[in-house]
Amino acid sequence: MKRPAKAPSQSHDHRHCIEDAIAAAEKLCAVKGLRFTPLRRRVLELVWSSHRPVGAYALLDELRNEERGSAPPTVYRALDFLIENGLIHRIERMNAFIGCSHPGESHRGFFLICGECGNAEELQSDGVADTIAASASRRGFVARDMTLEVTGTCAGCRRSA
Structure with missing residues (x-):
């Protein structure tokens, strides 16, 4: 590949x-x-x-x-x-x-994606999920699924620069 x-x-x-x-x-x-x-x-x-x-x-x-x-x-x-x-x-x-x-656990995917090298890292954050679900709920929206994708530069690429 x-x-x-x-x-x-x-x-x-x-x-x-x-x-x-x-x-x-x-x-x-x-x-x-x-x-x-x-x-x-x-x-x-x-x-x-x-x-x-x-x-x-x-x-x-x-x-x-x-x-x-x-x-x-x-x-x-x-x-x-x-x-x-x-x-x-x-x-x-x-x-x-x-x-x-x-794997196999019920959770939501939150990812840090490096725009330089393309690596992605999965994060576990119930706080972020709860905040988004609460904000959605205040608007009458029921969140069924959510994935958060954050782009930036990873520590390795920052060190290399």
Whole structure:
């Protein structure tokens, strides 16, 4: 996949991220009685191969390079499964996907997205979610889902500048 080099840490080993994500997915699927197919597994591995959001067509290209011959609808079904089960998130502004730091937990996605290197970091903040829900409620609006995407420059890129 064509992704710029990860900026924050040269020593970070994504194998641990991938192993943790796969273990969480296997556990979740076992508990819910869901099938964790080889394609779903591979798509999850590819999404977690970096902390940079990845697009569906980049995933598709990688799967084709591996001679898995997946068609776009198949990849999108795998992505939908992973989203529905809280294993990945969709970054709307980038039309891309990133691994979930809190797999299987009910939470809202808040992301810091670096405009320099493209890395994204998921935050957990019930306070932010509560503030938004309360503001919406005062206007008679019931918030069903929310994702907050904040763009800026990460610490690694700021140090490099």
